[in-house]
Amino acid sequence: xxxxxxxxxxxxxxxxxxxxxxxxxxxxxxxxxxxxxxxxxxxxxxxxxxxxxxxxxxxxxxxxxxxxxxxxxxxxxxxxxxxxxxxxxxxxxxxxxxxxxxxxxxxxxxxxxxxxxxxxxxxxxxxxxxxxxxxxxxxxxxxxxxxxxxxxxxxxxxxxxxxxxxxxxxxxxxxxxxxxxxxxxxxxxxxxxxxxxxxxxxxxxxxxxxxxxxxxxxxxxxxxxxxxxxxxxxxxxxxxxxxxxxxxxxxxxxxxxxxxxxxxxxxxxxxxxxxxxxxxxxxxxxxxxxxxxxxxxxxxxxxxxxxxxxxxxxxxxxxxxxxxxxxxxxxxxxxxxxxxxxxxxxxxxxxxxxxxxxxxxxxxxxxxxxxxxxxxxxxxxxxxxxxxxxxxxxxxxxxxxx
Amino acid sequence: xxxxxxxxxxxxxxxxxxxxxxxxxxxxxxxxxxxxxxxxxxxxxxxxxxxxxxxxxxxxxxxxxxxxxxxxxxxxxxxxxxxxxxxxxxxxxxxxxxxxxxxxxxxxxxxxxxxxxxxxxxxxxxxxxxxxxxxxxxxxxxxxxxxxxxxxxxxxxxxxxxxxxxxxxxxxxxxxxxxxxxxxxxxxxxxxxxxxxxxxxxxxxxxxxxxxxxxxxxxxxxxxxxxxxxxxxxxxxxxxxxxxxxxxxxxxxxxxxxxxxxxxxxxxxxxxxxxxxxxxxxxxxxxxxxxxxxxxxxxxxxxxxxxxxxxxxxxxxxxxxxxxxxxxxxxxxxxxxxxxxxxxxxxxxxxxxxxxxxxxxxxxxxxxxxxxxxxxxxxxxxxxxxxxxxxxxxxxxxxxxxxxxxxxxxxxxxxxxxxxxxxxxxxxxxxxxxxxxx
Numbered sequence: 061x062x063x064x065x066x067x068x069x070x071x072x073x074x075x076x077x078x079x080x081x082x083x084x085x086x087x088x089x090x091x092x093x094x095x096x097x098x099x100x101x102x103x104x105x106x107x108x109x110x111x112x113x114x115x116x117x118x119x120x121x122x123x124x125x126x127x128x129x130x131x132x133x134x135x136x137x138x139x140x141x142x143x144x145x146x147x148x149x150x151x152x153x154x155x156x157x158x159x160x161x162x163x164x165x166x167x168x169x170x171x172x173x174x175x176x177x178x179x180x181x182x183x184x185x186x187x188x189x190x191x192x193x194x195x196x197x198x199x200x201x202x203x204x205x206x207x208x209x210x211x212x213x214x215x216x217x218x219x220x221x222x223x224x225x226x227x228x229x230x231x232x233x234x235x236x237x238x239x240x241x242x243x244x245x246x247x248x249x250x251x252x253x254x255x256x257x258x259x260x261x262x263x264x265x266x267x268x269x270x271x272x273x274x275x276x277x278x279x280x281x282x283x284x285x286x287x288x289x290x291x292x293x294x295x296x297x298x299x300x301x302x303x304x305x306x307x308x309x310x311x312x313x314x315x316x317x318x319x320x321x322x323x324x325x326x327x328x329x330x331x332x333x334x335x336x337x338x339x340x341x342x343x344x345x346x347x348x349x350x351x352x353x354x355x356x357x358x359x360x361x362x363x364x365x366x367x368x369x370x371x372x373x374x375x376x377x378x379x380x381x382x383x384x385x386x387x388x389x390x391x392x393x394x395x396x397x398x399x400x401x402x403x404x405x406x407x408x409x410x411x412x413x414x415x416x417x418x419x420x421x422x423x424x425x426x427x428x429x430x431x432x433x434x435x436x437x438x439x440x441x442x443x444x445x446x447x448x449x450x451x452x453x454x455x456x457x458x459x460x461x462x
Numbered sequence: 463x464x465x466x467x468x469x470x471x472x473x474x475x476x477x478x479x480x481x482x483x484x485x486x487x488x489x490x491x492x493x494x495x496x497x498x499x500x501x502x503x504x505x506x507x508x509x510x511x512x513x514x515x516x517x518x519x520x521x522x523x524x525x526x527x528x529x530x531x532x533x534x535x536x537x538x539x540x541x542x543x544x545x546x547x548x549x550x551x552x553x554x555x556x557x558x559x560x561x562x563x564x565x566x567x568x569x570x571x572x573x574x575x576x577x578x579x580x581x582x583x584x585x586x587x588x589x590x591x592x593x594x595x596x597x598x599x600x601x602x603x604x605x606x607x608x609x610x611x612x613x614x615x616x617x618x619x620x621x622x623x624x625x626x627x628x629x630x631x632x633x634x635x636x637x638x639x640x641x642x643x644x645x646x647x648x649x650x651x652x653x654x655x656x657x658x659x660x661x662x663x664x665x666x667x668x669x670x671x672x673x674x675x676x677x678x679x680x681x682x683x684x685x686x687x688x689x690x691x692x693x694x695x696x697x698x699x700x701x702x703x704x705x706x707x708x709x710x711x712x713x714x715x716x717x718x719x720x721x722x723x724x725x726x727x728x729x730x731x732x733x734x735x736x737x738x739x740x741x742x743x744x745x746x747x748x749x750x751x752x753x754x755x756x757x758x759x760x761x762x763x764x765x766x767x768x769x770x771x772x773x774x775x776x777x778x779x780x781x782x783x784x785x786x787x788x789x790x791x792x793x794x795x796x797x798x799x800x801x802x803x804x805x806x807x808x809x810x811x812x813x814x815x816x817x818x819x820x821x822x823x824x825x826x827x828x829x830x831x832x833x834x835x836x837x838x839x840x841x842x843x844x845x846x847x848x849x850x851x852x853x854x855x856x857x858x859x860x861x862x863x864x865x866x867x868x869x870x871x872x873x874x875x876x877x878x879x880x881x882x883x884x885x886x887x888x889x890x891x892x893x894x895x896x897x898x899x900x
Contacts, residue, residue, distance in 0.1 A: 142780075142783040142784065145783055146779075146780075146783060167773065167776045167777075167780070169773065169776055169777045169780060170776070170780040170783075172780075173777070173780040173781050173783070173784040173786070174780065174783065174784035174785075396765050396766070396768070396769040396772075397765055397768045397769060397772070397797075399772075409769075427769070427773070
C-alpha cells in the first residue's frame with residue numbers, strides 16, 4: 061500500500077518543488093538521492109496539503125471545496141493532538157465527517173490556551189485582546205507564511221484593488237516594526253508592496269496616531285493628483301474624522317482613492333454607525349461609499365472577508381453591501397445555543413471554514429453575530445452578549461471601575 | 463419565549479396624578495395610623511400568600527413562570543421562603559431591633575435624656591430590581607410601616623409579583639392599600655424621572671452603578687442605593703464528615719432563584735489540605751446539582767446566557783486539552799448546570815443559571831488579596847467551618863468587606879434582620895424627633 065502511494069505521489073509532484081524550500085540535494089549522489097528525497101518529500105503530508113491549498117487559491121474550483129476541506133480536516137486531525145482529542149470527544153473523525161459544515165469548529169478561546177499547530181511554525185501572530193481587560197492574548201502559529209500571503213493578497217486584490225490602479229498606500233495602522241506580532245500589519249505591508257507604487261507610509265507607532273503627517277500626505281496626494289489607498293483601523297479613522305471636524309479640515313482625494321477599514325471600534329473611541337462612517341469618508345476625504353471597503357478578519361484566520369461594493373462596482377452589479385470571502389473560505393451561520401445551522405437568512409453566530417488555515421485549524425467558531433445574504437453574509441455585532449444579565453453586566457461594571 | 467412587561471407603561475401625567483393621590487392619602491390616613499394596624503394588615507395579606515390554595519398564590523404560580531422564565535416548581539418553593547419573613551410577628555421584631563420599639567412610630571418613647579419619635583417621610587419611591595421575584599418587596603413593606611406612602615416602580619423585566627401583591631393588600635385593607643401604587647416605565651425616561659423623583663423625600667433603588675448615579679444626579683441627597691453584589695461559598699473545614707450533605711446544601715444555594723440573586727454564590731472556595739480535595743468536592747457538587755435539577759428545574763435562560771455558559775465550558779475544555787489543572791462537569795442535557803474546578807484563584811462572577819466555579823486555596827488569607835478589587839460588591843459568604851473557628855473566620859471575612867456570613871444552604875434565606883449592604887433597613891427610612899420636657 062505504502063509503495064503504491066509513493067508511486068502515485070511522485071507522479072503528481074511538480075519538478076520545481078524540491079527547490080522551493082531552499083533545499084539543494086548534493087549533486088554527487090543526485091540521482092540516488094532523488095528517490096530518497098522524493099520519498100521524504102512525498103511523506104511530508106503537510107507540504108502536500110499546503111500545495112493543494114495553494115493550487116486551489118491560484119485556481120479555485122468551488123466544486124472541489126468540500127473534498128479539499130475534508131482532506132485538510134484529516135490532516136489536522138492527524139497532526140494536531142489537542143484538536144484530535146477535541147474531535148474524538150465529540151465523536152467526529154475523518155471517517156464520519158462528510159461535509160465541511162460538520163467539521164468540528166474550534167472556539168477562538170482555544171487559541172489562548174494552547175498552540176494549535178500542525179508543524180514547525182514559521183511565524184507567530186498575537187491577538188490584541190485588550191477590550192476584555194487582562195485577558196490572555198491568543199496565539200496563531202503559521203506553518204507557512206507564503207500561504208497567508210497568497211490567500212490574503214489574492215482576495216485583497218479582488219476586493220480592494222480589482223481595477224489594479226496605481227496607488228500610494230497610506231497606512232493608519234501600526235507598522236510591522238511597531239507591532240511585529242500583528243497579522244494586520246504584515247498584511248498591510250504586503251498589500252502596499254504588491255499593489256502600491258511606492259514604499260507604504262505608516263502613521264501609527266508606539267507613540268500614537270500621527271495625524272499631522274497623515275494630513276500632509278493627503279494634501280500632497282491632492283496637489284499631485286495621485287490617488288491613494290488608505291488602510292486604516294476604524295477607530296483611528298474615527299479619531300482622524302474628529303480631528304478634521306475640530307480643525308475644520310476637508311480633503312478631496314483624487315478619483316480612484318479608496319479606504320479599507322478594519323478592526324471595528326474595540327470600545328476605545330466613540331462608536332460610529334457604518335452609515336456615519338461612510339458619510340464621514342465622503343465629507344472629509346471625498347471618497348464615495350463604493351470605494352470604502354470594510355474588512356472583517358481575525359488573527360486566528362489567514363483569510364479575510366471584505367465588503368463587496370468595489371468588487372461589484374467593477375462587475376457592474378447593484379447588490380447592497382455585504383461581506384464576501386474568498387473561494388477557499390466558507391461561512392456558516394449557527395444557532396448561538398445549539399450550534400446547529402440556522403435557517404437561511406436567520407441570525408446566528410458565524411463559523412468560518414478557512415482552508416488557508418490548514419497549518420492550524422480551519423474550522424473556527426466565533427461569537428460574531430450575523431446572517432447569510434447573497435453570496436456572503438453581513439455582520440450585526442461582534443458579540444451576542446448584549447442581552448446577557450448576571451455575569452457580563454457584573455463584569456462590565458467591575459472592569460469599568462478598575 | 464419572549465419575557466416582557468405585563469403591566470402597561472405608566473405615562474408621565476399618570477404618574478404625576480398617582481403621586482398627588484398618594485400624598486393626599488398619606489397625610490389623611492397614614493400619619494396617625496397606629497402601627498399595629500398596619501402590621502396586622504400586612505400580616506393578613508402575607509398569610510394569604512403563605513397559603514398555597516389562595517387565589518393570589520394560584521395567580522402568581524400561573525403567571526410568574528411566564529414572565530420570569532422560572533420553573534413552576536421553583537416558584538412554588540420560593541414564594542413561601544420570600545413571604546415567611548414578612549409576617550406581622552417578624553416585622554414587629556424588626557421594628558424592635560432597629561427602632562428600639564415599634565411604638566416609637568406612634569408616639570414619643572422614653573430614651574436616655576428625654577423622648578424620641580420616629581417619623582417616616584411622606585413619599586418614598588421604591589425602584590425595584592428585576593433579577594428575582596420578590597426583590598425589593600421588603601422595602602415596600604417597610605415604607606408602609608414607617609407610615610409613608612410609596613410609589614413603586616417595578617422593573618420592566620419582572621413586574622407581575624409587586625402588582626398582584628399590592629392588589630391583595632388592597633383587598634385586605636383598602637385604606638392602607640391606597641398609600642401604595644405600582645407603576646412601571648422604561649428606564650432612562652429622563653423627563654418623567656426629573657418630574658417624579660423631585661417629589662419624593664426618599665428614593666430606595668436597586669440597579670447598576672450607572673442607573674444609581676443617574677438617579678442620584680436627579681435626586682441628589684435622598685437616595686438609598688443597592689447596587690450589584692456578589693456572594694460566594696467558602697469551605698474552610700479540614701474534616702468534612704458528610705461531604706454529600708455539604709454538597710447538597712451548596713448545590714441548593716446555587717440552584718435557588720437560578721443563581722440570579724445577590725446572595726447566590728458565584729464561586730465556591732475550598733481550602734485544600736483537608737479530607738476532601740477540591741476535585742472530589744466538585745464531582746459531588748455536580749451530582750447534587752443534577753439531583754436538584756429534578757426537584758427544582760432550572761428556568762429558561764436567555765439565549766445570550768446559554769451562549770456565555772457554553773463559552774465558559776469551552777474555555778474549561780480547552781484548558782484541559784492544554785494540560786492545565788482544570789476539570790469540567792457539565793449537565794448532559796442542555797445548559798442545566800455546569801461545575802468547573804479551576805486552580806486559578808481569581809474571583810470571576812458566574813454566568814448565573816447554575817454555573818459554578820470551585821477554586822482551591824492554600825490559605826484563607828489569600829482571599830484578602832483576591833477579593834480586594836471586589837470589596838464594594840461583596841455581600842454574603844456561605845461558610846462551612848469548624849465551630850471553634852467559625853467566629854474568627856467570620857471576623858476575617860467581615861474585615862475584607864463581607865456583610866453577611868451564614869451556613870451553606872442558608873444563603874438565599876436571610877432572616878428579617880439582615881443588613882442588606884451592611885446598613886439598617888427600616889431605620890434608614892425614618893428621622894428622629896427628640897423631645898426634652900421642661
